[in-house]
Structures are given as structure tokens and as C-alpha cells.
Amino acid sequence: DQQVKQNSPSLSVQEGRISILNCDYTNSMFDYFLWYKKYPAEGPTFLISISSIKDKNEDGRFTVFLNKSAKHLSLHIVPSQPGDSAVYFCAASAAKGGSQGNLIFGKGTKLSVKP
């Protein structure tokens, strides 16, 4: 029973264009959402997060949008660069509900940015 779903295993984008990575969740108790980037043979690196009291958070080229009614969040990368090629994980947590605030991860989306 997946609580965090990334339905696109892969995405290919041209350099300079926008990359949009999507994530859906089922647990309405989730109140904190994050995106991680992972290169091969390295640990995941935190990119950006958003609290459920907001619907948008921006950090440089990265923007995360949260649609609570649709239980959907997305990560926009503008402009995309070849160095952005990596696997991106969506994660969520719930401060209440017995999970101790632990992060639940999606299965990841592999982004390829072509020069």
C-alpha cells in the first residue's frame, strides 16, 4: 500500500526547458513534503521542502507546488541543466498519527536532461 506515489519512472527533458516531476500521496495526515535528488553511488541530497500550510515554495531554479485537495505535489526545475540528471525522490511525513514524523518515500523518477 503505497502512501507516496511517483507514477513516472523516468522523464527526459531538453536543456534549458522546464522539468516537472510529479508526486501523489494518499495519507491525509501528511503535513510536510520534501524532494531529494540522488546521483549514482551517493546518498540522497535534500533539495526543497514545503509545509502543508503553504502551496508553493521556491529556491532558485527549484519550485515545489502543493495541491492539498488533490493530494498532489510537483517539483519544477527551470531552466533544466545536464547536471540535474539524477533520480528524484518525493517524500512526506506526518507529525501526528503515530509515525513519529518519519519520512515516507516514493519510488523515484529518473530525470535525464539532454544537452
Added chain:
Amino acid sequence: DAGITQSPRHKVTETGTPVTLRCHQTENHRYMYWYRQDPGHGLRLIHYSYGVKDTDKGEVSDGYSVSRSKTEDFLLTLESATSSQTSVYFCAISTQGYNSPLHFGNGTRLTVT
């Protein structure tokens, strides 16, 4: 750099042998976690700790135990390794335990033959 060191980085072991993976942090964070990453599964929580000698089970804890006798070290033990435990294991730390990002180490690739 979150000051996390995982050791060993790679290990090959035989089915039925005990294995211990070590996570060491230099920043005295209270919260530490062990995740495993497998193709098609993303990252799944094995065990976590919210202080010295305070640990709890995660989503996939069967076959694993942990210990935390010092703030800086969090050990993951496979008492009797099985082929299904072949995976990449990541340790992570958190400053707050909730509503804060985890920072991960570079992982240990474990192969059980």
C-alpha cells in the same frame, strides 16, 4: 556535508552470517535513521533512534536490529544475513525528528551470496 560516515562502503557476505553496519556522525544530532534502497521500492525505513538507547522499528524491520550506545554511532545488525537483505543501506540524521529534512550518508552496498 552532513558529517555522516558509513562503514564499510561495500561488503559481500554469505547467507547466515552476522553483519554489522556502522553509521557515525560528527554533529551530535539526536535523530538517526537506517533506510534501505531497492530497485522499484524507493527508500524504506528499517529502524530509527531518537536518542541514546532509544530506538524503534520502521516499515521493514524484520531481520534487523539496531543499537545506539553513543550519540554519534548508530549500528545496524543483520543477525543472520539472507539474500533478500542484499541492498544499499543509507544512514540519515535529523536535527528535529519531524518537519525537518533528513541528511543522508553515502550508503553501504551489501551483497549476500
